Amino acid sequence: MLLREIRNIFHTELNAVYGAEEVSSFFYLLIEHYFDLERFVLAMQPDLKIDKDQETIIFKALSELKLEKPIQHIIGTAYFMDMDFKVNEHVLIPRPETEELVRWILDDHDNDHALRVLDMGTGSGCIPISLDKNLKNAKVFGLDISTEALQVARENNESLHTSVTFFQADILSINNSTKNEVSELNQKFDIIVSNPPYVRELEKVEMRKNVLDHEPNLALFVADDNPLQFYDKIVEYASNRLEHNGCLYLEINQYLGVEMQTLLHQYGFKTVVLKKDMFGNDRMLKGVKK
Known part of the structure; x- marks a missing residue:
């Protein structure tokens, strides 16, 4: 599945709860954490695809966000004073x-x-x-x-x-x-x-x-x-x-x-x-x- 299509699904499913800016932040944080992809990757590779295993991971996170689980709990860390803390x-x-x-x-x-x-x-x-x-x-x-x-x-x-x-x-x-x-x-x-x-x-x-x-x-x-x-x-x-x-x-x-x-x-x-x-x-x- 194209990564940009998944990004669009995130906005469709979550914008009403969090707002578009925060949803974008969630999406890019997740692809960086799970797939080691920088936030500008879609500007460079608009047709980038992810495999089925990666889809499972990203859609599981989407489901948890719909339940308003904190993004820090989903990825297991929070950024503070230039360090990643387990939470x-x-x-x-x-x-x-x-x-x-x-x-x-x-x-x-x-x-x-x-x-x-x-x-x-x-x-x-x-x-x-x-x-x-x-x-x-x-x-x-x-x-x-x-x-x-x-x-x-x-x-x-x-x-x-x-x-x-x-x-x-x-x-x-x-x-x-x-x-x-x-x-x-x-x-x-x-x-x-x-x-x-x-x-x-x-x-x-x-x-x-x-x-x-x-x-x-x-x-x-x-x-x-x-x-x-x-x-x-x-x-x-x-x-x-x-x-x-x-x-x-x-x-x-x-x-x-x-x-x-x-x-x-x-x-x-x-x-x-x-x-x-x-x-x-x-x-x-x-x-x-x-």
């Missing part, structure tokens, strides 16, 4: 906004040495692995409550040749005792970063089916009446475990920027900076410890 239903798919958060940290600490860094709620490991890759003298740690997420993070750590230390811990209970049972949590850090669950249940109506049905609710949602429950524990922990002038970086709910600034001030952070993402939403927060 599945147990971890959040890395977002461009999170990459902005990582780049903010790198811009602030590009020339620093011997940093100790902790990522809280690590998921796929995209944040600590990216920091480990770019902060050459840093010692980087990542925690998550999910065994399945930690397995994905460790696989990414190995495949991307980084040396992050991952361990299991519950953010909601890390402040329950003076000395934590998890030894890695008893040290001091120069940087603590987190992208915890922050979507309120009431905001589900704003989200697409591919997120609601295929990404882990555990990593996404918080109760409407306690939307800062994870941040409260993280900020409390950071206030005790950051070095003097240590930095806390958070990805936040765009509707709760003022509340988040207030929270950091309540825990004694001397400098609090709220930053917008590429879409103009209040998305990132930085606090510097006294």
Whole structure:
């Protein structure tokens, strides 16, 4: 079958759900991933055909896209900070906004040495692995409550040749005792970063089916009446475990920027900076410890 005919079928079947531009992106991503074909191939070879086995693969992906399965889950990877991360239903798919958060940290600490860094709620490991890759003298740690997420993070750590230390811990209970049972949590850090669950249940109506049905609710949602429950524990922990002038970086709910600034001030952070993402939403927060 001609590849351009399959492209036309993709648009016919999917444009109403995703829009033509996104469907084109899906199609070219799939042929590059499965067949090692560049996106300009049809301009050079308009009559290019694929065989029956290849047709089976591409039409299976089409069927999954019709069910609004994320393209990253179909191909098994997500592109983040110039790297391919393994992802599945147990971890959040890395977002461009999170990459902005990582780049903010790198811009602030590009020339620093011997940093100790902790990522809280690590998921796929995209944040600590990216920091480990770019902060050459840093010692980087990542925690998550999910065994399945930690397995994905460790696989990414190995495949991307980084040396992050991952361990299991519950953010909601890390402040329950003076000395934590998890030894890695008893040290001091120069940087603590987190992208915890922050979507309120009431905001589900704003989200697409591919997120609601295929990404882990555990990593996404918080109760409407306690939307800062994870941040409260993280900020409390950071206030005790950051070095003097240590930095806390958070990805936040765009509707709760003022509340988040207030929270950091309540825990004694001397400098609090709220930053917008590429879409103009209040998305990132930085606090510097006294």
